[in-house]
Amino acid sequence: MRLVLFMKKYRFILLAVFILTAMVQVFDLPLSETPLAGVQEVMASTEEAPPSAEKAAAPTEEGVDAAAVAYPPAPQLTEADYPQVKGVNGRVFIWLAAQLHLWFAAFVLAVPIFVFIIEAIGMATKNKKYDNMAYEFIKVSLTAYSVTAIFGGLLAFGLIIFYPDFFKYLASIFKESMIAYALIFFAESATLYIYYYGWKWLQGGFRKWVHLSLGLLLNAVGTTLMLLANSWVTFMMSPAGVDPKGAFLGDSWAVIHNFLWNPINLHRVIANIAYGGSVVGAYAAYKFLTSKTSEDRAHYDWMGYNANFIAIGALLPLPFAGYYLTAEIYAYSQQMGITLMGGVFAWLFIIQAVLIGALFLSANYYLWCGMGRSEGAVRYTKYLKYIAIAVVGAFLVWFTPHTLVLTNAELKSLGGPYHKYLGPLGIMPAKNTAVNIMILATFLSFMLYRRCNKVATVSWETSGNAAQVALFTAGIINILILGIYYGYFTNTVYKVAASIPQVCTTLAVIILSTVIDTLMYKGSKEVAPLKWGAVPDRAQYALFLLAVSFTWLMGLMGYVRSGIRQHWHVVDIMRDNSPDAFTPTLGFAANMVSAGTIIFMAIVIFIFWLAEISTKKTA
Amino acid sequence: MKKFFQVVGFSLFAIVAFALFANYGIPKINPAPPPVEEKVDLGAMTIESFIALGDRIFNGKGTCTLCHNAVGGRAPMLDSVAAKAGERVSDARYKGTATDSEGYIYESMVEPSAFVVVGFGKSGTNDTVSPMPNVSTGSIGLSDVELKAVVAYLQDKAGSDVTVEIPTEAPADEEQEEGAERVVAKTAEEVIENYGCTMCHKIAAGEGDMGPDLTKIGAAKSREYLRRAILDPNANIAVGFDPDMMPGDFGDQMAASELELLVKYMADSK
Amino acid sequence: MKIPKLLQALLVLVVVxxxxxxxxxxxxxxxxxxxxLTMYMxxxxxxxxxxxxxxxxGARELVAPIKALVEDPSKKNIRNIVFIIIPLLIGGYVYQKMVPSFDAPIELRSIHPAPPSSLKAFGKRYDLMTLENPYRKFEKEDPEKFKELVKEGGAVYIKNCQFCHGDKLDGKGPYAAALNPLPLNFQDVGTIAQLQESYLFWRISTGGPGLPKEATPWLSSMPVWQDFLSEDEIWKVILFLYDYTGQSPRSWGESH
Incomplete structure (x- = not known):
């Protein structure tokens, strides 16, 4: 009898073993069979014949003739070609204008994406609450839209003043797309204004459908805008459609569709959504803190929760998109890849690790605090410490640098600069392992939060729970085994190979447990109505930290994305010969990013204030 | 208003904390300034200073040590490459045209895939394609003189005799805008024009008749054959023509990219 | 008895x-x-x-003692003590961080750099790919003579090397404590047992200054022994190193 009970209680162990075996069979075949051959297959399949720098830029048959007749090569500049304006550093001006333009643009482009989704949810659920929230979101982004345009103008102005020849060269290559950009920008403005000002007018029945379609159109136009601007940036990193001297070969699509275009597009779309969510979250948090009535508090709490949900939802896949982008940079040019991950910029990724840690920690903390909204939460609070151990533990690994900073005494004691046990934590397998576990733990936080207020009514509840525990256990064990095996026991060349099965494992765990959870809590009872607004102020500061860290992180990564071009305007084609062609130090970059973040935050607060007084007037 | 200042204070605190960490939490590193294109005074060079030039290029502008270092394992170490050149050029997998260590090292820099050391090829290519770029082009863009200096340096490093001769003077067309960097032709037509192929051959717009007609040469000969015919004209002499007519030094004059353009052009002339 | 939350938190931190x-x-x-560790903590x-x-x-319980400390009139004395100690601690920490020291800047260093394929020493050129210890053959051919050579090598070692590398060849000579990085410990399987005799010949004859850049020649205090010893003496001392530690040199056949 006792044995049966014991078996019942711990059946998740058996299940875990079973799932683990399945995972190993499906994802980690290289591990169970001949490791190296398998790994090579995996690696070969991820790299689809990357064109090297020369190949991408090599003249095509038809292009040769066109270049010979129509387009001049990229100009070779000297210091004298860069106008100096007394008292203004051209690069700093461009840097700030570009970065602020990007922050606002990211925000303005992201908000319509989830406003569209929220509006659709509102239509599907017939819940007016969603529609109101969507309207409030778009209102916040409207003022930001004109600020985006202002900084875009400043950026173009700065380029013409400080880098006239470079701008002329880019403009000559992207003639069509720049004109298209201007036209689409007008289309974007028109759509946005109709979408916003027509919100109240286009309500109900068919009109609402028209409005929703407008939202879709707005997103389509906005995304096109971003893709065009991305192509200019990626052209500077991975030029295509020009010959080795920079003469345009006449194919406009080839220069747009350069090697890094799609990786950047993917990364930016996901990051924009997360970023937009976090900024709107900060807005809701501010309104929450300053609201006087409990209805307002409830409303903004709910809004903040949704914004945070959007931010975390987009944050979870972001490391994978970043990984893909980095892999593609390596594939395009090994030299650029090494510049990115080694040398000066290696330490940038330690700062990045700290910021990403701050993002994950504050996102988790917000969810934990949010459990206070439910009376059923006490059932789960005891598990929080384990999630915290997993998140912090994974984060410590994520943060450990490859090159340790050692005092001379420590150096002496270790006998050399290499640490036998901490050294492997500095390389990719350990980082991948850590980030996968961090994602799983954050997802677990979210699942617990969702469950807080629910009591399952299905008969197989305990089995379902056992299955989920088993799933997570097996997933984490699998990720750990892969990480340890590839981190400590294989050759450098194969160290990245673990990432794919690890990501597969994480995704499988997330998808399967969501399915189980959804089925299990179908028709579940509520413990008590959720008390929206019953959240401590601390949680709101977590939302602020999320927004600030995100902004700062974007600025920092903008620096490195641009920095890996080193002293080139267009890599390998057009050299930057201005006095500012050198790579600034990390500290300087951090100060620039901080200054930019402060300007951005100040303007954002101003916009929030505007949104507030406009509400007062209409109210 | 109190909340407003609290929020602003909190945000500022977070930003300042990040900035402080970035400034003081990690080691300070000053990135290397952009490489300066060096002007080389070849007349005043001794072989030692030429080797030293190669050293500077190898460790600096050439960015060779990014990959060819003892730590990363991304590329083979080069400290004994000169000594190993002999066995490499006689290796069955060798695809290049060099016969000695000087030629082999030079070729390995402009045509890295000619021989790929086992284990260092691009993944999935079974060591037939090298991940290394042609260092005479692109962002590294070493000139012929610089490449030769690197060869001298590597020969010296390996302890072999340095066989490279210091180029006495840069060829006339090299003294262009950027020191010793020469303008490399971008199209096959330019190559043909620059090297005067049409004086003897029927090729492109040329009507020469001292050498074989090359307008349909691609149909009959492989690229390897054509490349050799340029680099070593006496290896095979077409029926009806005399040996020693064609200059044998195109291999020294042409950039590798020009050679390849020309070979491709001829191979496609069918 | 229930431990107060604040104490719990502090205990957890100390334990970690x-x-x-x-x-x-x-x-x-x-x-x-x-x-x-600072960042981890x-x-x-x-x-x-x-x-x-x-x-x-939880939050209320955690801050309750702090609140009480600041606000409770009855805790005046403790309050005053805490308010003096905390600034002192911070001041002490700042002093610790800011006080100038004589520590050298930190460098990255590879311990066994790849050797060149040949070496110039004693005015000659040696091919390190094929170079062998001329006395190694006596180990089998003439054990008596070999013993004699080892003994001569030992004398060279005691006169020149033991000050740093130690009389037990364990890197703990009388001067070792003053050096950073430490002199190599020949007893360790990670040092001479991994290397060929020609590598040792290279390292001994050209010393620290002969190291390639990645091995930070400016950090090594190994003298250039070709200025002080003869070629013969170096080969003999190499025999002694392997003989005394019971290691055998890495053989040819496999190249790095």
Missing amino acids: YVAFKIFFNVILGQLIPSSL FFVICGVFMVFTATEE
Whole structure:
């Protein structure tokens, strides 16, 4: 009898073993069979014949003739070609204008994406609450839209003043797309204004459908805008459609569709959504803190929760998109890849690790605090410490640098600069392992939060729970085994190979447990109505930290994305010969990013204030 | 208003904390300034200073040590490459045209895939394609003189005799805008024009008749054959023509990219 | 008795700190760098406080003692003591951080760099790919003579090398404590047992200044022995190193 009970209680162990075996069979075949051959297959399949720098830029048959007749090569500049304006550093001006333009643009482009989704949810659920929230979101982004345009103008102005020849060269290559950009920008403005000002007018029945379609159109136009601007940036990193001297070969699509275009597009779309969510979250948090009535508090709490949900939802896949982008940079040019991950910029990724840690920690903390909204939460609070151990533990690994900073005494004691046990934590397998576990733990936080207020009514509840525990256990064990095996026991060349099965494992765990959870809590009872607004102020500061860290992180990564071009305007084609062609130090970059973040935050607060007084007037 | 200042204070605190960490939490590193294109005074060079030039290029502008270092394992170490050149050029997998260590090292820099050391090829290519770029082009863009200096340096490093001769003077067309960097032709037509192929051959717009007609040469000969015919004209002499007519030094004059353009052009002339 | 939350939190932090120290310094035998430990502890503190303040009651319990300390009139004396100690601690920490020291800047260093394929020493050129110890053959051919050579090598070692590398060849000579990085320990299987005799010949004859850049020649205090010893003496001392430690040199056949 006792044995049966014991078996019942711990059946998740058996299940875990079973799932683990399945995972190993499906994802980690290289591990169970001949490791190296398998790994090579995996690696070969991820790299689809990357064109090297020369190949991408090599003249095509038809292009040769066109270049010979129509387009001049990229100009070779000297210091004298860069106008100096007394008292203004051209690069700093461009840097700030570009970065602020990007922050606002990211925000303005992201908000319509989830406003569209929220509006659709509102239509599907017939819940007016969603529609109101969507309207409030778009209102916040409207003022930001004109600020985006202002900084875009400043950026173009700065380029013409400080880098006239470079701008002329880019403009000559992207003639069509720049004109298209201007036209689409007008289309974007028109759509946005109709979408916003027509919100109240286009309500109900068919009109609402028209409005929703407008939202879709707005997103389509906005995304096109971003893709065009991305192509200019990626052209500077991975030029295509020009010959080795920079003469345009006449194919406009080839220069747009350069090697890094799609990786950047993917990364930016996901990051924009997360970023937009976090900024709107900060807005809701501010309104929450300053609201006087409990209805307002409830409303903004709910809004903040949704914004945070959007931010975390987009944050979870972001490391994978970043990984893909980095892999593609390596594939395009090994030299650029090494510049990115080694040398000066290696330490940038330690700062990045700290910021990403701050993002994950504050996102988790917000969810934990949010459990206070439910009376059923006490059932789960005891598990929080384990999630915290997993998140912090994974984060410590994520943060450990490859090159340790050692005092001379420590150096002496270790006998050399290499640490036998901490050294492997500095390389990719350990980082991948850590980030996968961090994602799983954050997802677990979210699942617990969702469950807080629910009591399952299905008969197989305990089995379902056992299955989920088993799933997570097996997933984490699998990720750990892969990480340890590839981190400590294989050759450098194969160290990245673990990432794919690890990501597969994480995704499988997330998808399967969501399915189980959804089925299990179908028709579940509520413990008590959720008390929206019953959240401590601390949680709101977590939302602020999320927004600030995100902004700062974007600025920092903008620096490195641009920095890996080193002293080139267009890599390998057009050299930057201005006095500012050198790579600034990390500290300087951090100060620039901080200054930019402060300007951005100040303007954002101003916009929030505007949104507030406009509400007062209409109210 | 109190909340407003609290929020602003909190945000500022977070930003300042990040900035402080970035400034003081990690080691300070000053990135290397952009490489300066060096002007080389070849007349005043001794072989030692030429080797030293190669050293500077190898460790600096050439960015060779990014990959060819003892730590990363991304590329083979080069400290004994000169000594190993002999066995490499006689290796069955060798695809290049060099016969000695000087030629082999030079070729390995402009045509890295000619021989790929086992284990260092691009993944999935079974060591037939090298991940290394042609260092005479692109962002590294070493000139012929610089490449030769690197060869001298590597020969010296390996302890072999340095066989490279210091180029006495840069060829006339090299003294262009950027020191010793020469303008490399971008199209096959330019190559043909620059090297005067049409004086003897029927090729492109040329009507020469001292050498074989090359307008349909691609149909009959492989690229390897054509490349050799340029680099070593006496290896095979077409029926009806005399040996020693064609200059044998195109291999020294042409950039590798020009050679390849020309070979491709001829191979496609069918 | 229930432990107050604040104390619980502090206890957890102390336990984690000590655990890090013990785990790395004692169990693994490789100490944890203080810079890293500081950052680790910073985030552990964040994590601990996040857990303790996740619920409203938890947060209240955690700050209750602090609140009481600041606000409760009856705790005046403790308050005054705390308010003096905390600034002093901060001041002490700042002093520790800012006080100038004589520590050299930190460099990255590879311990056994790849050797060149040939070497110029004693005015000759040696091909390191094929170079062998001329006396090694006597180990089999003439054990008596070999013993004699080893003994001569030992004399050379005692006169020249033991000051740093130690009379037991364990890198603990009388001068060793003054050197950083430490002199190599020949007893360790990771040193001469991994190397060929020609490598030792290269390292001994050209010393620290002969190291390639990645091995930071400016950090090595190994003299250039070709200026002080003869070629013969170097070969003999190499025989002694292997003989005394019981190691055998790495043989030819495999190249790096």
